[in-house]
Amino acid sequence: MGGRDTTLVLLDENGIRCDGRKVDEPRRIMIKAGGLKNADGSAYIEFGDNKIIVGVFGPRDVHPKHMSNTDTGILRVRYHMEPFSVTERKNPAPSRREIEISKVIKEALEPAVMLDKFPRTAVDVFIEVLQADGGTRCAALSAASVALADAGIPMRDMVAACAAGKAADTIILDVNNEEDQAGQADMPIGYMPSLEKITLLQLDGVLTPAEYKKCVETGIHGCKIVYELQKKALTEKYFGNGEK
């Protein structure tokens, strides 16, 4: 979403990336469970320079009523970027990109949540991207899982997410904004580590079949790193000295 820098070196001769990371190193990740008073569950994530806050409401009554399902509760997800979150001001109305991301995040979370116990209700997940720097959908999905757990929604597993990709002909973990713009491929992955299921998978860019396999493996490795931090965030809130 930034301008293109044609002089940028994505990977130097020592295998160091443009932001100083190694090829298999994720950005700095900080996840906090809770934080919002009114939401039933919430989470805040900093994933590199991404800053995202997620609030969860429900299970609660469904409005409009015709959306409700007598067999199960429904999950609704809104992914939204603030106008100030990117270099050029973004129109605050939901874009087609945001509608698609809302849909893929919802479908990534749905296998994890057990809403059949709450028929005729809805669980609403509101994702607000305060600052975006490449990889927002993965960071948002990881935070949304923590917020759902924080809301006490029964879950089969948490969905952890991280992207893998290709830049300078090398498979890399956790693609940043520069690498997304100037790199060769970006593959966001959402994964339930305990159930070993991939629930979000997209790809932009060209990969050979061998690179494709390595890319999925690399992404899953990243998801496992995120998963540990998600668990730590919840442990800190409920069993540590963190704020209630």
Next chain:
Amino acid sequence: MTSTSVIDELKKSQILELLEQGKRVDGRALDEPRKLMIEINAIPKANGSARVRLGDSEVICGVKIQPDRPFPDMGDKGIFICTAELLPLSHPSVETGPPGPDVIELARVVDRGIRESHMIDLSQLVIAKNKSVVGVFADNVVVDYDGNLFDACAYATTAAILSSKMPKWEMKDDVPTLVEGGESSVPVTTIPVSVTMGKIGNYIIVDPNGDEWDSMDARITITTDSNGNICALQKGGIGGFTFDEVIKCGEISVKVGSKIREKLKQAKEGGQ
């Protein structure tokens, strides 16, 4: 509402029972796409067009090519935009009005497959750098629905681009002006082919029809290029895939895609 959902459950269990015997409702093999019919230049007023029928899903794609202003940070590249729309006559459940998330996803996935494969060499579509470029607009309309619109729209778009005649413009007095008789093909570097697979139970099926589409737990659309590389992917639906399944789907998409690529090439040659 209740009656339709009962029928869906019955259909779903029937589809799953058949799959356990290695069969599909319409008699196809698990990795066999439906019959693909491609008619190119169906709309002569467009610069290129294709009418594609994949089983009973039918899509018409028209390509319009016209001068446009480049995107601010892409002054040395032409423009490619792809849309998709479900017409109300395509299915009783389709209503008029702004597109919902499903249709937005459809259009974006089809667009991504073409774009990420670098099918069109956009650097050859510059009339005057930073001022004027050629825009290629591929608009898909779905006229009949029987599942898997991702592939039907992708094939229609690819066939329409391959069949397009691109006019030539030159700058005169700072205005792009049409050069008579300068028509050429769209500069194409590769032929992308998307293959959509559904997962029902633990079975992976290629090109789900309408009943299978309503019964599946998850789907995955993988686009491959002429070199057999994977260039775009979208997972959808509320179920998950294992690592092994994702790799297997990649292999299927390369194999099935190469056959469909031949059909697309034949359609282009047959129409000229």
